Amino acid sequence: MLTPVLQNLLILQDRDLKRHALESQLKAVPDEVAQVERKIASEKAAIETARTELRDLEVRKKSLETEIGSTETKLAQYRTQQLSIRKNDEYQAMGHQIELTQAAIAEFEGKELEVMYAIDGAKARFAAAEAVLKANIAGHESRLATLRERDANLRAELTTAQAEVAAARTPVEPMRLRVYDRIAARNLPAVVSIHAGKCGGCHLKVSSEVESAARGKTVDPVAQLPTCDQCGRIVYWES
Numbered sequence: 242m243l244t245p246v247l248q249n250l251l252i253l254q255d256r257d258l259k260r261h262a263l264e265s266q267l268k269a270v271p272d273e274v275a276q277v278e279r280k281i282a283s284e285k286a287a288i289e290t291a292r293t294e295l296r297d298l299e300v301r302k303k304s305l306e307t308e309i310g311s312t313e314t315k316l317a318q319y320r321t322q323q324l325s326i327r328k329n330d331e332y333q334a335m336g337h338q339i340e341l342t343q344a345a346i347a348e349f350e351g352k353e354l355e356v357m358y359a360i361d362g363a364k365a366r367f368a369a370a371e372a373v374l375k376a377n378i379a380g381h382e383s384r385l386a387t388l389r390e391r392d393a394n395l396r397a398e399l400t401t402a403q404a405e406v407a408a409a410r411t412p413v414e415p416m417r418l419r420v421y422d423r424i425a426a427r428n429l430p431a432v433v434s435i436h437a438g439k440c441g442g443c444h445l446k447v448s449s450e451v452e453s454a455a456r457g458k459t460v461d462p463v464a465q466l467p468t469c470d471q472c473g474r475i476v477y478w479e480s
């Protein structure tokens with residue numbers, strides 16, 4: 242038969258454990274929210290990367306088109322000039338210039354083609370990145386809604402649990418509360434039973450003095466709370 246002191250401590254401990262569990266669950270929520278938000282951010286970043294790549298390629302294509310245009314204008318001018326050249330060597334020099342300009346145009350056009358292929362690739366990557374976000378966003382959002390709901394529920398449960406802890410502390414004498422609080426701050430559960438001579442907290446063998454005290458044989462259990470010699474938890478005998 243447990244003493245009223247131990248009964249009260251066990252009730253307090255039970256409520257403290259519940260409060261503790263709620264606190265740990267509540268503490269985990271922001272991490273889970275951050276994890277989902279990181280996932281959304283990385284999917285958005287992938288879209289941005291593809292968008293930037295596409296924009297850069299389109300700028301490059303425009304500038305190549307401009308260069309092709311101005312080089313073609315130059316080519317037309319050279320051809321016109323060539324018509325009025327009478328000296329053979331000057332005519333040939335202009336002919337060479339025309340060839341060089343044509344080669345330059347061909348090179349620009351080759352580069353433009355490469356850029357056009359790259360644009361196709363970038364468009365595909367952009368579409369794929371967008372599809373990934375679109376496919377996942379509903380899941381991400383419902384996960385966030387669930388987490389917000391869990392947070393609110395846990396807070397409400399915690400408020401109740403805290404009130405229950407406060408109520409459970411009332412019947413325990415201040416001296417015993419101090420002892421309990423000191424142990425509970427390090428080790429919860431702070432009050433454990435002895436089974437087969439072993440402490441229910443650290444599972445090490447308790448001394449025969451402690452066991453006798455817990456059985457209420459040597460020390461009045463109302464006056465003093467026996468503690469495990471190994472871990473310092475309050476121990477009681479459960480027959």
Ligand SMILES: [Zn+2]
Nearest residue numbers: 440443469472
């Ligand atoms: Zn122990």
